[in-house]
Amino acid sequence: MTEQPIEPDEQAPREECGVFGVWAPGEDVAKLTYYGLYALQHRGQEAAGIAVADGSQIIVFKDLGLVSQVFDEATLAGMVGHVAVGHCRYSTTGSTTWENAQPVFRHTAAGTGVALGHNGNLVNTTDLAGRARDAGLMNNGAMGATTDSDILGALLAHGAADATLEQAALELLPTVRGAFCLTFMDENTLYAARDPHGVRPLSLGRLDRGWVVASETAALDIVGASFVRDIEPGELLAIDADGVRSTRFAEATPKACVFEYVYLARPDSNLAxxxxxxxxxxxxxxxxxxxxxxxxxxxxxxxxxxxxxxxxxxxxxxxxxxxxxxxxxxxxxxxxxxxxxxxxxxxxxxxxxxxxxxxxxxxxxxxxxxxxxxxxxxxxxxxxxxxxxxxxxxxxxxxxxxxxxxxxxxxxxxxxxxxxxxxxxxxxxxxxxxxxxxxxxxxxxxxxxxxxxxxxxxxxxxRACFDGVYPIELPGEAALGKNVVEQMLANAARAGVPGQPAQPAADPASALRRP
Missing domain, CATH: 3.40.50.2020 (Rossmann fold)
Structure with missing residues (x-):
């Protein structure tokens, strides 16, 4: 047998993304977010970004590379405010380009801004993209970025034209299907939301002078925040000067990813x-x-x-x-x-x-x-x-x-x-x-x-990757799960190529992983 040369980690499952958010007047929120993302670096190593707001404007800095490659002392020193969101990315939808790095930023018709970070993958991206197109949010069929996260940001900003960002989120989130943990913000308020199935983890922590949300509890530890609780599936949090407000936008039907326990999460984190x-x-x-x-x-x-x-x-x-x-x-x-x-x-x-x-x-x-x-x-x-x-x-x-x-x-x-x-x-x-x-x-x-x-x-x-049982309905579900393997084996048998199953004629992932 001829051994094929490989690159380190070429065969490993690729993590999804890490999200972080902080609301803490009087604290250096940019540096807190930097350290939080540093603790979440294992979840995404292609791009990193931070958005900071001071009550009047949002500043976003993002680039391709590791957290330590994207940010330096001078960059962080120029990002002053009381609320921030951060993101480290591995691409599961969209290519590895600067446009697809997060946080996503969009202006609203009211002149305010929205910055958003997303961990997970949506399964109704096509429907959401259609809504964005009908609302005139795309230029020549594209928004520059090619991610489900970008579509969420555009729809949130569009909905906030005639309502608060919180109201826009409560209208949009019940229509979003798939896995999503979101941290997003306007100029004053930090928001966090978790899909009704709670596929990916998201936790709330307490600082002496503020609040933190993060994909994993290890990131809370790194910035000195005490763990308060997991954000519930189907829950939206809003954090501002009035404290933490919780609203349920959907009934919880928990289906946390078991592979987080096996491989994805840091061993010093806690899940459920x-x-x-x-x-x-x-x-x-x-x-x-x-x-x-x-x-x-x-x-x-x-x-x-x-x-x-x-x-x-x-x-x-x-x-x-x-x-x-x-x-x-x-x-x-x-x-x-x-x-x-x-x-x-x-x-x-x-x-x-x-x-x-x-x-x-x-x-x-x-x-x-x-x-x-x-x-x-x-x-x-x-x-x-x-x-x-x-x-x-x-x-x-x-x-x-x-x-x-x-x-x-x-x-x-x-x-x-x-x-x-x-x-x-x-x-x-x-x-x-x-x-x-x-x-x-x-x-x-x-x-x-x-x-x-x-x-x-x-x-x-x-545990769909192990048993083919998908808890969230997928478009064209008849072509997924166990039927994928059965189809491949049948194709291989017809082709007469032992031990080398043929690729399905239509890859069911292709329509789901890109808008």
Whole structure:
């Protein structure tokens, strides 16, 4: 088998975005937002932006790059006010351009401004774009930006022409479908809203002289805010000199993303009152109970696989060790590696501790397998370093279905659990994936085991990427979910290409991920 060179994190699921907002007269809100976004950098690494208002005007600064690349001391010093919103972006709709960076800014007909940051993905973007077009909000069919977030900003600003921004939001939000956590503002007031299903997390925190909202509780910790509560699904908050006002714009039907627990959220955050780190450790314990194996050492794939590896070791009695060193400075870069460097693949990010793994039978715990290229390169590297056996254990079930709510997985045909599963059986898929990545054994945690570890009721979690059950109705839903995989397998069988499912004739994601 010829190993394909890869770039670091090329096969990892891409996070969605991070949003932050602060209302705090007398505080340096621009710097608070900068540090909040810094804590949320893992959620989006393509662009960053901050909007600040002082009661009379809104200033927006945004650009492509990491938070630390976009902002410097001088820029932040010029952003003075009492209310701010911030955003760090990974593109799940729209291309990576300056126009698509957030916060989105729009003028209202009344002469005021609206700045908005959005985390998630909408599923009725086409309908919303039609409304924006009918209202004359697009120029030649486009607004410069190509995101569902930009359409939301335009519609909010349009609605605020004859009403307050709060009234405009209460009219618009009930018509928006999909996953959305919003932080938005005018010149005086900070707003935050979460979709009725609460797919993505959003929390409220308290400062000595103000309030903070953030995608994760870790960002509250970083800026010194005390956690107050999660913003409820279907809730709109307004924060100004009169305090915090809460209005419900839709009935709550919670379906929080379970992949936040597995991979997306920081381990030092809390989701629905449950520590992410504790959940990942418990997932490891469940995995050890379900899928034991005789070995000498348990190692985790840094960083997201490490807590589950600790739990696996605790439950199994097999010692835990640090078998891989991670280069903390490898991330997304604008400097493209040469072909020679590309051949190094995963070694840019991880390097084995040979003295720890030489002559050992290893249990390697990772959070997920997407295409499998990362695991294949890693296993080859461990064997070259002297590992006698490599037993892979995965802290989530096989990823088989696309996400339409804010995670940019590979296409269904590229997911190794589908590409390897030509015979349609679980055992056949396991053996095919095991062979493809070169492991001695391979097992995944069960869906039930993963759900138990979250301590959340299964009916309050979205697990569509694992079981194909989509909690929010999708346009053309008959062509989604399990039918995607069935169609691919049928196409592959008709084409006579074993092990390589054909791409569906019409990609159901294409109409949903771009307006």
């Amino acid at each position: 009152g449950r520590s992410v780190h504790s959940t990942r450790v418990e997932i490891g314990r469940e995995l050890a109970r379900e899928m034991p194996v005789d070995a000498d050492l348990v190692i985790g794939v840094p960083e997201s696989g490490t807590p589950a590896a600790v739990g696996y070791a605790q439950e199994s009695g097999v010692p835990f060790g640090q078998g891989l060193m991670k280069n903390a400075y490898v991330g997304r870069t604008f400097i493209q590696p040469s072909q020679t460097i590309r051949q190094l693949g995963i070694r840019l990010k991880l390097n084995p501790l040979k003295e720890m793994i030489r002559g050992k039978r290893l249990i390697v715990v990772d959070d997920s397998i997407v295409r499998g290229n990362t695991q294949r390169s890693l296993i080859r590297m461990l064997r070259e370093a002297g590992a006698l056996e490599v037993h892979v254990r995965i802290a989530s079930p096989p990823v088989k279905w696309p996400c339409f709510y804010g995670i940019d997985f590979a296409s269904p045909a590229e997911l190794i659990a589908n590409a390897a599963n030509t015979e349609g059986s679980q055992a056949g898929m396991l053996e095919a994936v095991r062979h493809a990545i070169g492991a001695d054994t391979l097992d995944y945690i069960s869906l039930d085991g993963m759900i138990r570890a979250t301590a959340q009721p299964i009916d309050r979690l979205c």
